[in-house]
Amino acid sequence: MMQEIFDVIFDLAMPFLDTRENKTHTRISCRFAERLLKKEGGDPHVVYPALILHDVGWKCIPEDLQLSAFGPGDKDMKLNRIHEIEGARIARDILEQVRYPQHLIKEITDIIIGHDSRKIAISINDAVVKDADKLWRYSEDGARINALRFALSFSQNLDRLRKKLDEWFITRTGLTIAKEELRLRESSLDRLSAPSHSL
Numbered sequence: 576m577m578q579e580i581f582d583v584i585f586d587l588a589m590p591f592l593d594t595r596e597n598k599t600h601t602r603i604s605c606r607f608a609e610r611l612l613k614k615e616g617g618d619p620h621v622v623y624p625a626l627i628l629h630d631v632g633w634k635c636i637p638e639d640l641q642l643s644a645f646g647p648g649d650k651d652m653k654l655n656r657i658h659e660i661e662g663a664r665i666a667r668d669i670l671e672q673v674r675y676p677q678h679l680i681k682e683i684t685d686i687i688i689g690h691d692s693r694k695i696a697i698s699i700n701d702a703v704v705k706d707a708d709k710l711w712r713y714s715e716d717g718a719r720i721n722a723l724r725f726a727l728s729f730s731q732n733l734d735r736l737r738k739k740l741d742e743w744f745i746t747r748t749g750l751t752i753a754k755e756e757l758r759l760r761e762s763s764l765d766r767l768s769a770p771s772h773s774l
């Protein structure tokens with residue numbers, strides 16, 4: 576039953592996630608959330624819809640401007656803010672369409688509206704969403720996609736991810752998973768750069 580409603584919300588979010596690799600990002604972040612919820616607690620009825628819908632607002636930002644609003648370096652934070660505000664609005668529309676409980680809609684949209692700009696978590700649900708959002712950057716797809724779009728080598732991107740560990744993660748589990756993922760990315764880099772043994 577629970578899974579069913581999340582699938583319906585995901586289907587309704589799909590047209591809005593069709594930009595900035597957000598379908599892949601959202602799926603992977605939801606997978607990390609499962610482990611975070613198990614270890615840290617939190618309410619899946621808040622965390623999953625918040626994650627599924629947190630980036631729907633990017634659809635309101637022209638694709639040629641998106642890269643100026645996120646990633647390393649000086650970014651247009653006013654533009655970034657639009658994806659939070661529009662995202663909360665679209666999320667509310669979708670959740671009302673499926674008759675999601677009003678008090679949960681309020682909590683979910685409060686999380687979405689500050690998922691990037693608010694650095695402090697307002698609840699354990701918020702902390703799990705923030706950590707799952709950032710863990711994607713450490714996943715295989717996330718590391719590859721971000722290196723490509725930020726014009727970094729895979730290894731330069733891993734250096735960046737290593738430096739951000741203490742800044743980005745709020746929960747102990749988030750930090751542990753990020754370190755594990757980073758080790759996996761580093762070992763695949765070693766394999767890629769190792770001299771071939773075949774003749």
Ligand SMILES: [Fe+2]
Pocket residue numbers: 629630658690691
């Ligand atoms: Fe975002």
Ligand SMILES: [Fe+2]
Pocket residue numbers: 600629630708
């Ligand atoms: Fe995100």
